[in-house]
Amino acid sequence: MGKTLFEKIWDKHVVKQIEDGPSVVYIDKHFIHEVTSPQAFSGIEKRGAQIFRPQQIVATADHNVPTMHQELPIKDALSKFQVDTLIENCKKHGVELYGLGHKYQGIVHVIGPELGITQPGMTIVCGDSHTSTHGAFGSIAFGIGTSEVEMVFASQCIMQSKPKVMRINIDGELKNGVVSKDIILYIIAQISASGATGYFVEYAGSAIRALSMEARMTICNMSIEMGARGGMIAPDQTTFDYIKGRLFAPQGADWDKKLAAWKELYTDADAKFDVEINIKAEDIDPMITYGTNPGMGLSVRGTLPTVESFADATEKQNYEKALAYMGLTAGQSLLGMPVQNVFIGSCTNSRIEDFRLVASIIKGKQKDPNIKTLIVPGSQEVAKQIKAEGLDKIFADAGVEIRQAGCSACLGMNEDKIPAGEYCISTSNRNFEGRQGAGARTLLASPLTAAAALLTGKITDIRDILN
């Protein structure tokens, strides 16, 4: 029997299978950032151990950095200490750091692919659940805890039980105004925030093949939001074209050799998945979330479920809790509801293509006067590209300021927060209670839907603007 894409890469990286236990899996690339690494560095030092393969680690500062005036010292003392600790740790242990002020600095899941570090067939980990993003290149990439960061420091290996495999096929053509963020929000709404727990997901089908690398990254990024260990897409010409010529991409004869190996990375026709799900691209509308987990999403034209539609008493209670937090009513429609904030950014949607999409909608128009914005490129490179393409002018003319690279209001660790009780249309990945600031009410959506709200001040069907 043939192998799935996941199995081909996994099997090649198993150093040892512990009897009735996890596999010891070799890790090709390890990304680290300031928030989940300090305790791993001190852990390894306490053991008197060395970092085993420092040249396979890349560090950046992203979660806890300001997105304005990055040239000035960080004001918040704790944040500054954490970022300084990363600088010190990287220096001490010989780890490459693209820190604040470095031209390659940015959100870890934006810079890895953009610098050509992320490549097909690799195993990639990072102390961050959105590491699944890198799976868009046909790699096994997943988020880990800090103890596991320490494991990789110590041995370049990690202990993992082999997950089951799921394939989600999306075939057909997307409707106008529907983009990859809508695909993944639709999938999660269908299978729930825990629907893929225990599985590694491969996304396949004609609608996936038609997507750019940026769009594929958005989909793989949110795999964790349905509980999946990771998500991946088989590499193809789109992947190879994206990687070729990037800073750390293979060159010359090495490129030819790697490319030949990458072309073998696909699921065999007779391979078996534990679960297979089929979705028609035509069924997907522009999506928006209404609740406090990413599975609580619907078509922007839809209505919220009734309380009675939940069978179980605990589920009913949880739905009512979410509605109370969000200030919404069961059965209502969201279309036309005023929002106060728009956040465009995060490892889900802060790449150049996302800014192009937004610019295409707001070009020559003015933002709604009541809307407050946080517009945050994923990296210094994205920010540079925005300028090079003149998109900064389009944003400025619309009355919208572009900030500097970082995770920003996706998790509200820095000062970029949404005020309590206010709504925010956000291109990020999580609508958990308090995620964007205590009491903040997050509505997850695509960059197009966010751009529409930027202009109208309300939840808007982007197709009403496009048509």
Next chain:
Amino acid sequence: MQSLQKITSKFIPLRIENVDTDQIIPARFLKATTKDGFGKNLFRDWRYENDDETKPKADFVLNQKQYSGEILVAAKNFGCGSSREHAAWSIQDYGFKVVVSSFFADIFKNNALNNGVLPVTVSDAFLQQIFAQGADDTLSVDLEAQTITIDATGAQEKFDINSYKKTCMLNGYDDIDYLLNMKPEIEAYEKTI
């Protein structure tokens, strides 16, 4: 890592589904560079009004004096979302040794195991039986036998844990010791790639 063999304790019932790690420990507390002291901020925004420790929310279970113990019992999909191990550190630092649910998110489960906190997965029906118990009733967890018992009724369920992790937990070993001892094998593997 702390070892765990058997425990009999009262429990704290958290009847909430999809408890994400942002609720367990909000992001603003992730600026620390050590593992200490996270327990006081466990479930911070569910515990206190306006982030004010003098204003505990009466409706939240950690603030209800009748409930205590070293076992946390939560509804399904506990620990979803962010991979932050700070969630496991918070739960451990607060004093929990066992978390019981009908379904755990993967990363949280690993993080808990790596910190000597035992995640015990039970059936939905058994979870409901636990939730039906009174505040003074106890649960007994026996890791060696892989059983969880409602002491008042004698109802018992077996739970799964792979034998490697079980041995680690029973003895307080951690994976890093194991991996450090594997270096020759890892170096040999590297020569094959």
